[in-house]
Amino acid sequence: MSEGRVVIGGASGFMGQYLQRHFRAAGREVVTISRSGADRAWGDADGIAAAVDGAALVVGLAGKSVNCRYTPANRAEIFRSRLDTTAQLSRAIAEAASPPPVWVNSSTATIYRHAEDRPMTERTGEIGTGFSVDVATAWEEALFADELPHTRRIALRSAIVIGDGGVLGPLQRLARLGLGGPQFDGPWPVSRRRREAGTAHFPGARCGTQRFSWVHLDDVARIIDFVEEHADISGPVNAAAPNPVDNQEFMRTVRHIVGVPFGPPLPRWMLELGAIGIRTETELVLKSRWVLPGVLDDAGFVFAHPELEPALRETLART
Numbered sequence: 001m002s003e004g005r006v007v008i009g010g011a012s013g014f015m016g017q018y019l020q021r022h023f024r025a026a027g028r029e030v031v032t033i034s035r036s037g038a039d040r041a042w043g044d045a046d047g048i049a050a051a052v053d054g055a056a057l058v059v060g061l062a063g064k065s066v067n068c069r070y071t072p073a074n075r076a077e078i079f080r081s082r083l084d085t086t087a088q089l090s091r092a093i094a095e096a097a098s099p100p101p102v103w104v105n106s107s108t109a110t111i112y113r114h115a116e117d118r119p120m121t122e123r124t125g126e127i128g129t130g131f132s133v134d135v136a137t138a139w140e141e142a143l144f145a146d147e148l149p150h151t152r153r154i155a156l157r158s159a160i161v162i163g164d165g166g167v168l169g170p171l172q173r174l175a176r177l178g179l180g181g182p183q184f185d186g187p188w189p190v191s192r193r194r195r196e197a198g199t200a201h202f203p204g205a206r207c208g209t210q211r212f213s214w215v216h217l218d219d220v221a222r223i224i225d226f227v228e229e230h231a232d233i234s235g236p237v238n239a240a241a242p243n244p245v246d247n248q249e250f251m252r253t254v255r256h257i258v259g260v261p262f263g264p265p266l267p268r269w270m271l272e273l274g275a276i277g278i279r280t281e282t283e284l285v286l287k288s289r290w291v292l293p294g295v296l297d298d299a300g301f302v303f304a305h306p307e308l309e310p311a312l313r314e315t316l317a318r319t
Helices: 012-025 045-052 074-097 131-143 166-176 193-198 217-229 249-259 268-278 294-299 308-318
Strands: 006-009 032-034 057-060 102-108 152-158 159-162 214-216 235-241
Touching: 006 012, 006 074, 012 032, 012 217, 032 045, 045 074, 057 217, 074 102, 074 131, 102 235, 131 152, 131 217, 131 294, 159 217, 159 308, 166 249, 166 308, 214 217, 214 249, 214 308, 217 235, 217 294, 235 294, 249 308
Parallel strands: 006 032, 006 057, 057 102, 102 152, 152 235, 159 214
Antiparallel strands: none
């Protein structure tokens, strides 16, 4: 692992907290930026500039969770929280006397289209359409907007992250309640307003065959270490394990690990009503995300958690 100060923007989430522990365990100085409870606060331009100047690595993670209903207010905050914080980091780097050599900023594998026919890599993947894709593309545009000749930038297109505090906790609780079956897509009325906002999910993969790309939290930290040390890597990087599964296999594996042999399929109408009740969107489970780590494979990165079941077991044992 490299040495020197690490600045983590958006350090309060489960990934940010994990990375703090990861870098400090390696003996590195860590400076955090968040809305509250951190070394620096967003909006403190002087404080952020002082943290970034002379740093070895900047990691940008900030952004409102997309696990919410896509109301106009939430959509605006999802955009604002990503673009404003990314712009603040970019300005600090541009003005630094000793700019950081590497900036790794979050993006998302959701940037690719709904894919049932083939996997998406950085070189051959096709960018999708709709609100979530617009967020991802705008986020990456903000990362690469300014001239930063001394800073190598990586857009980390993360798949679903498996770790303590991620999606696994709610899913294992559903499985233990007997609701851990596959999520089945199907028809659902879509309003004109949702069509215009790009927030409508149109029927795609049937019978739980939508692809599920994932990555273990340990490997996310190892990927950041890897791209920091490899000066030839820049631009988009897919942070996704090399062995994605489909929704049926994923939910079957969750049930197997928690010891529940059966879970009935959950049809689209039930998912939509449940999503309204818990204030989220069905796109998060129904969009087919089929993503492979092309750049990392080509560079020789070896995943510590390439297979789903051992990764899930390790995470549950840790929690």
